[in-house]
Amino acid sequence: MSTQNDVLVVGAGLAGLTAVWQLATQQKKVRLVSKGWGATHWHSGCIDVLGYYPVDDPEPVASPGVTLAKLIADQPEHPYALVGVSGVEAALNAFQALCAAAGYPLHGSLDKNWLLPSAVGTFRPTCLAPETMIAGDLRRDDPMLIVGIKQMVDFYPNIIAENLVKQGVDAAHVTVDLPQLAQRNFTTLTIMASLLEDDGLRADLVRRIQPHLGPARRVGLPAYLGRRPSLDIKKDLEARLGVAVFEIPGLPPSLPGMRLHTILLQAIERAGGRVYHGLEGVGIERDGERVTAVFTEAAARHKPHRFERYVVATGGILGGGIVTNHQGQAREVVFDLPVTLPESRLDWFEQDFMDPKGHPIYQAGLKVNQQFQPLNGGSQPVYQNVYAAGTALSHGEVIRERSFEGVALATGFAVGHLLAKNAQP
Amino acid sequence: MRKIETEVLVIGGGATGTGVVYDLAQRGFKTILVEKRDLTHGTTGRYHGLLHSGGRYVVKDPKAATECIEENIVLRKIMPHCLEDTSGFFVCTPWDDPAFGDKFMQGCRDTGVPCEEISVAQMLREEPHLNPNISRCFRVPDGSADSFLATQVVAEGARQYGAQILTYHELKTLIREGDRITGAICHDLVADEDVTILADMVVNASGAWAGKIAHTGGVEGNVRAGKGTMVALSYRIINTVVNRCKMPADGDIIVPIHTVSVIGTTDEAVPDPEHFAIEPWEVQLMLQEADKLVPGFSEMRILRAWAGVRPLYQETKVADTRDVTRAYTLLDHEKRDGLQGFITITGGKWTTYRQMAQVTADRVCEKLNTQRACRTHEEVLPHPFEPGHNTYYHTLGARLARTEANQSFGSLVCECELASRSDIERAINEGEAKTLDDIRRDVRMGMGPCQGGFCTLRTIGIWHQLHKLPIEKANVALRDFLQERWKGLLPILWGAQLKQERLDELIYLSVLNADHLPGEKASRLGPAMYEKGTIEQNPDAVI
Numbered sequence: 025m026s027t028q029n030d031v032l033v034v035g036a037g038l039a040g041l042t043a044v045w046q047l048a049t050q051q052k053k054v055r056l057v058s059k060g061w062g063a064t065h066w067h068s069g070c071i072d073v074l075g076y077y078p079v080d081d082p083e084p085v086a087s088p089g090v091t092l093a094k095l096i097a098d099q100p101e102h103p104y105a106l107v108g109v110s111g112v113e114a115a116l117n118a119f120q121a122l123c124a125a126a127g128y129p130l131h132g133s134l135d136k137n138w139l140l141p142s143a144v145g146t147f148r149p150t151c152l153a154p155e156t157m158i159a160g161d162l163r164r165d166d167p168m169l170i171v172g173i174k175q176m177v178d179f180y181p182n183i184i185a186e187n188l189v190k191q192g193v194d195a196a197h198v199t200v201d202l203p204q205l206a207q208r209n210f211t212t213l214t215i216m217a218s219l220l221e222d223d224g225l226r227a228d229l230v231r232r233i234q235p236h237l238g239p240a241r242r243v244g245l246p247a248y249l250g251r252r253p254s255l256d257i258k259k260d261l262e263a264r265l266g267v268a269v270f271e272i273p274g275l276p277p278s279l280p281g282m283r284l285h286t287i288l289l290q291a292i293e294r295a296g297g298r299v300y301h302g303l304e305g306v307g308i309e310r311d312g313e314r315v316t317a318v319f320t321e322a323a324a325r326h327k328p329h330r331f332e333r334y335v336v337a338t339g340g341i342l343g344g345g346i347v348t349n350h351q352g353q354a355r356e357v358v359f360d361l362p363v364t365l366p367e368s369r370l371d372w373f374e375q376d377f378m379d380p381k382g383h384p385i386y387q388a389g390l391k392v393n394q395q396f397q398p399l400n401g402g403s404q405p406v407y408q409n410v411y412a413a414g415t416a417l418s419h420g421e422v423i424r425e426r427s428f429e430g431v432a433l434a435t436g437f438a439v440g441h442l443l444a445k446n447a448q449p
Numbered sequence: 450m451r452k453i454e455t456e457v458l459v460i461g462g463g464a465t466g467t468g469v470v471y472d473l474a475q476r477g478f479k480t481i482l483v484e485k486r487d488l489t490h491g492t493t494g495r496y497h498g499l500l501h502s503g504g505r506y507v508v509k510d511p512k513a514a515t516e517c518i519e520e521n522i523v524l525r526k527i528m529p530h531c532l533e534d535t536s537g538f539f540v541c542t543p544w545d546d547p548a549f550g551d552k553f554m555q556g557c558r559d560t561g562v563p564c565e566e567i568s569v570a571q572m573l574r575e576e577p578h579l580n581p582n583i584s585r586c587f588r589v590p591d592g593s594a595d596s597f598l599a600t601q602v603v604a605e606g607a608r609q610y611g612a613q614i615l616t617y618h619e620l621k622t623l624i625r626e627g628d629r630i631t632g633a634i635c636h637d638l639v640a641d642e643d644v645t646i647l648a649d650m651v652v653n654a655s656g657a658w659a660g661k662i663a664h665t666g667g668v669e670g671n672v673r674a675g676k677g678t679m680v681a682l683s684y685r686i687i688n689t690v691v692n693r694c695k696m697p698a699d700g701d702i703i704v705p706i707h708t709v710s711v712i713g714t715t716d717e718a719v720p721d722p723e724h725f726a727i728e729p730w731e732v733q734l735m736l737q738e739a740d741k742l743v744p745g746f747s748e749m750r751i752l753r754a755w756a757g758v759r760p761l762y763q764e765t766k767v768a769d770t771r772d773v774t775r776a777y778t779l780l781d782h783e784k785r786d787g788l789q790g791f792i793t794i795t796g797g798k799w800t801t802y803r804q805m806a807q808v809t810a811d812r813v814c815e816k817l818n819t820q821r822a823c824r825t826h827e828e829v830l831p832h833p834f835e836p837g838h839n840t841y842y843h844t845l846g847a848r849l850a851r852t853e854a855n856q857s858f859g860s861l862v863c864e865c866e867l868a869s870r871s872d873i874e875r876a877i878n879e880g881e882a883k884t885l886d887d888i889r890r891d892v893r894m895g896m897g898p899c900q901g902g903f904c905t906l907r908t909i910g911i912w913h914q915l916h917k918l919p920i921e922k923a924n925v926a927l928r929d930f931l932q933e934r935w936k937g938l939l940p941i942l943w944g945a946q947l948k949q950e951r952l953d954e955l956i957y958l959s960v961l962n963a964d965h966l967p968g969e970k971a972s973r974l975g976p977a978m979y980e981k982g983t984i985e986q987n988p989d990a991v992i
Contacts, residue, residue: 066952068960082965144906144927146962177862177870180910186920190967199914210859273960275903276952342951348943350736350747370729373942375978377935378928378957378964385942386951423951423959 029053031443032318032331034305034358035345037062038429039414039436040337041288041299042115045122046440048297056297057320057329059304061285063343063415063428068273069247069280071119071130071433073112073151075137075426080380084149088430089113089134101419103431106394107438109134112430115437116152126287128253129155139163141170141244143179143274145187145195149426154280156249156258159242159268167194169240170272171233175205178213178275179246196240200232216248217279220257230264240267247271253283303327305338305358313408318358335439336361336398336412340389345416354388356416361398361406364391364418382421389418396439413439451637451644455481455613457813458633458648460620460662461655462486463493464596464799467603467614468806468825469654474610475828476810476821481646482604482612483635485619486974487887489600491722492656493799494890495757497679497713498706499690500524500532500592501800504539504564507556508549509696513776513798514560520801521590523826527803530832531599534842535705537591537690538572539564540583542741545695550585553694557589564589576687578743591690593706595843596799597890598833605833617883617974618644623651623666623791630666630782630791638973639883650813653793657722657758663793668786672795674722674758677714678731680739680941683752683898685845686710691742700738707845708866708897709752712739722758726980727940731756752898754940756979760795777805779812792816834875862911863904865897873911884974885909885930898946901934902953906961924966929975931957936976 031047033040036058047054074088077095085091089109096105104112113134123130130152132138137149139162147162160168168188170181185197204225205211219225233243243261249271250257261269273280292299303320309328310316317328336359338345348354352369356362365388366372372385390398390412397405398412413435415422422428459470462484470482484490503517525532541550550566557564565588572579572586604614618635621643625631632647653670655662663670685705693701704711712735719725732754736747762778777797782788794809807823814821832839848867852858860870876882876891885908888894894908895901905927913923931953942950957963 063955066955066960072959142960142962144924144961144963144966146965146967148960148962175859177860177907177911180906180914182914183910183920183923186913187924187967190920208859209856212859275906275956276960278960340951341948342955344948348947350733350751350941350943352943369943370982373939375939375981377931377954378970380964385947386954423954426959428955428959 029055029331031333031335032057032329033335033337034058034318035062035337035339035343035414036299036301037337037339037343037414038064038284038432040335041285041292042119042433042436043335043337043413043440044297044299045288045291045295046437047444048292048295050444052444054297055329055331056292056299057303057305057318058301059344060301063339064281064285065278066276067278067281067428068150069154069278069284070140070150070157070273071116071152071429072149072426073116073134073430075149077425079382079421079424084139084147085137087135088137088151092134099419101391103417103420103435104427106392106396107434111438112434115434118437119433120152122291123253123284123287126253126290128255128283128287131155131158141184141188141272143184143272145184147191151430154283155255156247156271156280157273159270160244160272162193165194166241167196167239168242168244169233169237170195170197170244172197172199172246173205173211173216174199174201175211176216176246184244184272196238198233198236200229200236202228202232204228213246213248213279214251214277216246217251220248220250226257226260227264230261233265237265237267242268242270244270244272247273247278247280251279251282253287308359310407315359315407315410333409333411333443334359335443336390336410336416337414337436338416340415341386343415346388348385356390359407359410361390361410362400363388380424382424386423387419387421390416391418395442396435411439411443451642452647453481453644454647455479456648456817457650457652458483458646459652459654460633461491461653461658462488462600462614462616463491463654463656464600464802465656465794465797465805466654467600467607468802469652469794469809470612470614471603471607471610472806472810472823472825473813474607474612475824476814478813480607480612481648482607482614483618483620483633483646484616485638487616487883487890488604488614489597489890491658492757492759493596493600495755496596496677496799497702497704497711498593498596499702499704499800500594501798502537502589502591503560503562504537504553504557504589504591505692505697507560507562508552510776511556511560514556514562516776516801516804517798518560518562520804521592523803524800527826527828528599528602528830528839529842530839531595531602532842533593533706533844535592535689537589537692538576539587539589539692539694540572540579540742541585541694542580543582543584544741545693547584549695550587553587562589576689576691578686579691580742580744585694587694591692593690593704594799595707601833601891602830606830609831616881620662620665623662625666628787629789649790650816651791652809652813653791654809656795657760659760659793659795661722666788666791668782668788670780670793671763673761673763674719675761676717676719676725676756676758678727678735678754678756679711679713680732680735680754681709681711681752682746683709683750683946686743686746686749693742700735703739703742707893712746716759718761719758723977724980725756725758726982727754727756728982729940732940750898750945751941752946753900753937755937762796776801779808781812834879862907863894863897865899866893868892868894868904870911873908874915877912877915877917885926886933886976895930895934899949900938900953901930902949902956905930921968924968925970925972927963928966928970929972932971933976936978939979940982
């Protein structure tokens, strides 16, 4: 383990956590500070790499690896172009190995996208899916039963099944009553996940599903099969029901996403890295072209963090790393780095919320060089020792592309590697 | 083609139209109201929600001021459950002429608007966010009004008296036989079929659309549209209506209503009540003026912007002026144009809707040679779904108190506005909702900070689960509603609200993949968008 403070990462989404994980496992002294939890808690818990390309093509990408090469050729400024297909593959492989070792395997590869049912019954393309979801594979033709619970307001099996049927899938639905939940003020996904640790509730759930099974060979449930990264609840339900069980991710917060967060946190802590949620990065101290400290604020204390190098992984507009105002300006909140964005606020949006190409403002972000150093307008890095990763980078429409986790994971991984490998400049 | 006969046909489902149909039904007429979308789809659902004390008009238009205070008192009696008794301030900011304060006081005395000057210190105790450099403050009995609920209760009252209310019935043309209007042909947007409605009298209560409607009967109404843009702050930054103490101007009022504060408004003539833009300079102007009343307003989280169209009436013919005031206009087309069976009521304010309805119904009685007295000022209106709750004012904490009393936290479908599953189910089962937007007007789901991020899926799911909405319609209704929310967000998306919208994209596109739902992408019941704004029209605007 290095004795000096090597790297400070700001931001605890997939990009920041992955970078710290890589640095810590390579014996660097690293610290991660973040305002709160990252986007893992909002997303599906799968790793989307490339689901639609071109983004307005209604057909999902069959092979993310093949199409990724085309995207990189078309868009040399895209974050994926910084890492290349091989960089994406290296990140996926390492992450899959980590999750498998944690007892929560992610399945899939760049060769082929999964098509999994979404919580409104559409076909959702994704590259890596946890074992808790893959029995939902829509390329299989065995019949499925989607099961909701009357006491939950976040999951509607009727919509899922009816839309799947419309698209040729053999799907049925049922909403079961778990009267013991009526005594509770809330039955959210997270509460259900905790309750399902209890053998009695699992038995009762199974008892209420069984009469409706019919020809179904697999059962789709809301993504509440445990808070921990584990397959225990899924396997127990399968053994009792006698058919495969799969999760369907829906409205946040996302338990499958939190499981990935947990896996990364545990790996970082095992390797000696430190993660501090609740420390918001608010500014820096500099000496010429070097940043000498990042300041965080918590409990009314302005605290400096002095490291050799710094990584911005605070996300874009969604993550809060980039903030916009009514005068049409955008600001990177910790280092005040220049943000690439449309010149006039009038050009920020298209007229349709679901515009197939996306709203130009969401491509706002940090423009970096091949070493992930944010640039100052032209081709010069703003600081010698500041790097950026994840969706804070400009030039990707990560939601339309369905590349949100892929971009975060691959660039976080690459920055982690780069800084672990390179001697201090 | 379906054919219906009635005594009086009322066109327009805003405050005026529903007020007229209620008054007529109460007087025993057989009536039908047609509205092209849902009730309050037009201007009534797009204003800032002010219950006027009349203070705004005491200097410029004393007659209007007197009408406002008279009706203010009546409405507090007949629909307290649709009102919040916020009271109102008129304040002199450093940008206003201090001498206007004395004119204002005198105007209030002359017109009967109760007014009391309070110290600035007292004002700041009550509303600490107001500009401390305000020099004078006058208290008047302004309030805020839920114009969705109010229109709904008036419509419910009308139904109880036997009126028929046909929403999503768009007027295609008036039927004219010689010198008489005998009814109208409407298009039922839901069934996608035409309906003929024959009536002894037709009342045109379509506000800014009155000219267009009259035109289909071969008369020119000379009603033009004046657009007003409003901006809602995501917080209740004040609990009192705050007006600038000066002549009426753009951005001179902030109204606290439900969970938000609304700054209004601009006043721009537009050629068509259907097609106009919210211009960026209008939003900037609202924020700039709001900062003068509540410093820092423009840096806070802005939730939404919308625009409504006021009817601007300009008479060019020699008209019957007996009932004409500067506040509203009753056009008797028999006297004005020699056309029988047709009258138009237009102009006015939400606060005076009942008086307008009374004057109109009086004229209908006269035309139909009968005398029946008005009782709308005496009868307390029903509460559409909580019987007995129509005797006291609405308060901001009412929904939370109800949620706590019922311990219904877990069944909240819209956490922002505290709308529960049973509220949604009632709106679906008992209401006449055709779109999610109709349910929104009923229960306020989707109107809070997340703008439908979570409750859109839930409401569609419940609606579909109740077997009231086939899957194809559920899919497009979900998309229509997200687009409807987007419509009002576009002019104000920056900062925290932009972040929120990206989360809503993450949910609906990335996680739910709702952009690839089978079926049509938008329905004919979907929102009509504002046009894209330009900066050219006001080169001084800071964008």
